[in-house]
Amino acid sequence: MKVLPVEEVFTLLNETAELLKEELNVTYLEALAETGENVFQGAILQEELSELTTKRLEKSYESFHISKFEKEDLRKGFQLAILKGMKENVQPNHQMTPDSIGLLMGYLVNKFIDQSSFSLLDPAVGTGNLITTVMNAQSGKMVEATGVEIDDLLIKLAYVNANWQEHPIRFYNQDSLEPLFINEVDVVVSDLPVGYYPNDLRAQDYELKADEGHAYAHHLFIEQSFKHVKEGGFLFLLIPNGLFESPQAPKLHDFLKKYAIIQGLLHLPLNLFKNEQAAKSIFILQKKGEAVKPPKESLLVNLPSLSKADDVDRVLTKVSNWIRENKGS
Known part of the structure; x- marks a missing residue:
């Protein structure tokens, strides 16, 4: 065999x-x-x-x-x-983005970004699985990527992973919420680390710091991503479904209103996750800029179970049509 x-x-x-x-x-x-x-x-x-x-x-x-x-x-x-x-060897920070989500994010990046070459950042790169899945989906495009990861072992695995696949990725082994000395990029992709950020002193440098107690790491990662993406650049973020239901959500809402154009929100099927509390969505944002126009309406999609191929195809056709109609609108 x-x-x-x-x-x-x-x-x-x-x-x-x-x-x-x-x-x-x-x-x-x-x-x-x-x-x-x-x-x-x-x-x-x-x-x-x-x-x-x-x-x-x-x-x-x-x-x-x-x-x-x-x-x-x-x-x-x-x-x-x-x-x-x-x-x-189960550790809370050692988790990998499911393959189906990585492939979907790769598809979205490929559809939204029509430059033949672009730069990409994952500020929570982990083992490099998500960033390389997205890069592999960019057929015929040149992608120069950067990954940041605080965990020594995960970044070593990411480095080996990238070398095996011959991907030009620069890796930085540091706390992603400390200053990043990197050039602005065209695209950010990230499976946002969810939870509290323990470094209150560092969090003070962020608009999304907490008024009391610890700030949310996932909020700070969103702000850090906006600092490092070009005007008109895109962010494809895997977010918890309850992102806008926390006590700190109003501040995040104001931040996005100030800096972002919401392009779309794709709710992922619940059967991809352990339970409803763990469910996530793909949030597509664009950084505001002088020549950047918002879409006529944001793309809102509830994805069916990914095992139902015909239903998924129908939704992806809808996504594709929406992108075509809203490009430069």
């Missing part, structure tokens, strides 16, 4: 990560980053391995060539290995 490319990628990563995990006494995700880097560099970089483990790794690596795989197969194989590692 023929092995599928995604399965081949996962098997190589999984078997070699397990070997390194055992030998180096590290977590699966740490071992995954190590083996991914070995494959990319074409060498075994860990000097402290036993001769037996080194031989076993060499045998696995010698028949595996990144260049023979499609980018999406590499990304999906890598994603499966990361998901396995996250199940083994």
